[in-house]
Amino acid sequence: MPFQPSDPDDPLRMPIRALVAEDNPDLRLVLTMRLKMMGLEVTPAADGEAAVEKAQAAENAGQPFDLILMDLEMPIVDGFEATRQLRGQGHRGPILAMTAHEPGDIADCRRFGYDGYVGKPIDWDKLGATIRQSVAQSRAANSPPGSAD
Known part of the structure; x- marks a missing residue:
């Protein structure tokens, strides 16, 4: 289901531009395709450096x-270091960790x-809800x- 609501006051009325950092090429492709089916504009990256x-x-x-969306375990630059660099450069948008080893709690x-x-x-349902809420x-x-005019 696309994320373009008809309500002009909804903060998701504009397309969502997403970067997907995942080193597994098959999962990167699936993520890219599924997110595009949800209506997102997706740019894939094979590692944290990219x-x-x-x-x-x-x-x-x-x-x-x-x-x-940032995989934690990637070659060259892992997700932790990539996120540290992005935050250091002033990136304010949401960054979601992707991991098979769930950190256990949001504080981590x-x-x-x-x-x-x-x-x-x-x-996928949980991912869609998490994306919607975060964005x-x-x-x-x-x-x-007053910018919702």
Whole structure:
């Protein structure tokens, strides 16, 4: 189900731009396809280094990602380091950790700069709800007062 509601005051009325950082090519492809089916605009990255580069390029172009899904265990630069770099560069949008080893509680994720996490194997309904909630909160918090005109 796409995330483009008809309510003009809904913070999700604009398309969601997502960066997916996942080193497993099969899972990266499935994530990309499923998220596109949900109505998201998706940019894939094969590792944390590529994710940081793509996020910075999008930011420099004035089109930052609304959401980043970040695998924790990747080659070159892992998800923890990539998230640390992104937060250090000022990325304010939600970053969700993806892991088969669930951190156990949201406080652990927040300590490392994540806004939440998605367990593997992926529960697609839960992922959709988490994306919607994270992006809605971020857009509401970062939009100037009266910008819903």
